[in-house]
Amino acid sequence: MQILNDIPERKYIEAETFLAFLGIYEDKKRERGYKKGLKRLKDYIKGKTCIEAGAGFGIFSEYLVKLGAKKVYAIESNRLAFNVLKENVAKYEQIIPIRSRIENFKPREEISLLIHDFFGNLLYDESLFALENLKFKPRRVFPNIAKLRYAVVNANKYYDDCITKNVIKQLSGMLISDLFLELKDSWQGTALEWQYPEGLKKYQIKLPYENLEDLLLVFGLQIYDDDLKIAEAGKDSNWSLVWTPVNANIFNLDFKIDKNHGYVKVKIEWTN
Ligand SMILES: C[S@@+](CC[C@H](N)C(=O)[O-])C[C@H]1O[C@@H](n2cnc3c(N)ncnc32)[C@H](O)[C@@H]1O
Structure with missing residues (x-):
């Protein structure tokens, strides 16, 4: 979805973020994965005070109440998402919607569980840094583990009528999501x-290749809570595989956080 008319910049930014997040609600596999993981914590959640950080439409805040949470703070920074959240959770007296960045929120009581989906396609390129800047310490965070997996693949196996060798050549130094939808390798x-x-x-990581022609590096996110896999790029539609031509044998992903605007700039650097 795209905003096609000329609107004030501030309005554009908040609406663009809002529209970008709508897609997660089409990913029913993600929803099932989260609910399965939360259900495993049912005994722990019962009677506790929880937080959903970046609550979006509040579907998991509602689920925490269903699992017996005493109180859920649903914290959402985006104004448009917050308006939807407030309506959605109005029928639950246990859910308190608050419009704030999670970094600025300071609860009075102990928080037994904080749940979130702050994972970007490259793991750290969305909002995870916010959890390092909290004004409180939750006893438990869900999900609590994520891995960015990688593979180097021979592009000859992937080229199609549109994404040809010539097209890939133009993409040197760029991290491209959804260039190909499926990983045919391990x-x-x-x-x-x-x-x-x-x-x-x-x-x-030092890659072992002498001839770099036709090699592509692909990244994919995996999310876990302890030992339970919650979601995975390429299988859950919310997270894309990310592709880039191999330029040398050592790569470094660098994340620059702009705390004021709440976004992360990603760089990939190659050395031999
Ligand atoms: C991927 S959505 C997840 C929504 C919901 N938790 C879910 O899983 O269905 C992330 C949400 O977090 C919000 N968000 C991002 N950074 C935030 C922050 N630092 N504090 C509060 N909300 C934030 C975004 O506006 C967005 O609505």
């Missing part, structure tokens, strides 16, 4: 790992 390793409360860990 993951070869993990480039990044995030865990709460430890944070982000980068692995130094």
